[in-house]
Amino acid sequence: MKPGYTVGQATDFVEATAKKVLPTEVRGSLEGQALTFRNTASDLVVLMMVAVFVMYVILAILYESYLHPITVLSSLPVALVGGLLTLWLFKAEASLYAYIGMFMLMGIVKKNGIMIVDFAEQRVRQGIKDDQAIHDASMERFRPIMMTTMAALLGALPIALGYGADGSSRRPLGLVVIGGLIVSQFVTLFVTPAIYLYLEEFQEKVLDRFSFFRSTSTHHPQAPETHPAYALQQGNGD
Numbered sequence: 001m002k003p004g005y006t007v008g009q010a011t012d013f014v015e016a017t018a019k020k021v022l023p024t025e026v027r028g029s030l031e032g033q034a035l036t037f038r039n040t041a042s043d044l045v046v047l048m049m050v051a052v053f054v055m056y057v058i059l060a061i062l063y064e065s066y067l068h069p070i071t072v073l074s075s076l077p078v079a080l081v082g083g084l085l086t087l088w089l090f091k092a093e094a095s096l097y098a099y100i101g102m103f104m105l106m107g108i109v110k111k112n113g114i115m116i117v118d119f120a121e122q123r124v125r126q127g128i129k130d131d132q133a134i135h136d137a138s139m140e141r142f143r144p145i146m147m148t149t150m151a152a153l154l155g156a157l158p159i160a161l162g163y164g165a166d167g168s169s170r171r172p173l174g175l176v177v178i179g180g181l182i183v184s185q186f187v188t189l190f191v192t193p194a195i196y197l198y199l200e201e202f203q204e205k206v207l208d209r210f211s212f213f214r215s216t217s218t219h220h221p222q223a224p225e226t227h228p229a230y231a232l233q234q235g236n237g238d
Contacts, residue, residue: 016231044099051103052076063121066213067199072113074195079184080110086179092172101156101176108152108181112188115141117196130200130207145188149181156181 011030013032052073059069073138083105087094116137123133160174207213 006154044096048099048102048106051106055106059114063117063204066116066207067203068121068196071196071199072110073116073190074192075109075113075184075187076106078187079105079180082183083176083180086175086185087154087172089179090171090175092175095169095172097170098172098176102171102180104173105184107178108177109184109188111148112145112184113192115145116188116192120196130197135197138189138193141187145185149185153178153181 008163018026022028056069056073059072060066065071080102083098083102084094086092087098092098116134119137120130120133123136124130128136156174157178158174159167159170160178162168162171164170
């Protein structure tokens with residue numbers, strides 16, 4: 001191949017040219033590196049879909065809910081789109097390293113959603129209202145989320161810059177991680193709490209009417225005399 005062209009571009013060119021030049025009764029197939037690339041790309045897409053399904057099942061068991069896993073996984077599409085846009089902006093190829101970066105990105109972004117939703121669920125079980133619980137979770141988990149995100153960004157920065165032996169081939173991995181984290185960070189901090197509240201309202205008004213979809217978490221308000229703010233007020237009054 002000529003410099004600056006990828007295996008995917010070469011295979012697309014060969015297939016398009018074959019349709020124009022060869023008769024319709026002639027059939028062909030890829031071999032060698034082109035065949036390996038085509039099979040790997042298709043297998044990784046299927047593997048990514050299976051990974052998302054497995055994550056949903058595990059989170060559904062963890063939270064005993066059909067909707068909260070959607071809250072956690074809601075930032076994954078935006079993160080993957082951000083990673084692909086970063087590849088396009090820097091004119092990098094969607095290589096095998098880029099797919100590996102997408103898997104890394106899915107794990108890092110999902111972790112941010114888990115930190116918020118898990119803290120909010122703990123507050124709800126204590127009797128705090130949904131809106132106050134997700135607000136407290138967003139405030140309390142802001143620093144840990146930013147710390148882990150910055151650590152991942154700084155760790156992927158040398159890879160994105162192409163340092164090291166044969167560093168240019170690994171640049172797509174770093175670009176996908178950095179671009180996806182930057183885009184998904186805004187979604188995690190601002191959109192995830194809103195999705196949580198909308199899905200919680202849908203759970204209470206619609207799904208709780210059916211025993212099969214009913215959530216096991218409690219949403220009873222905490223008694224005033226047991227609330228920490230009430231106790232603090234009483235202490236100041238005394």
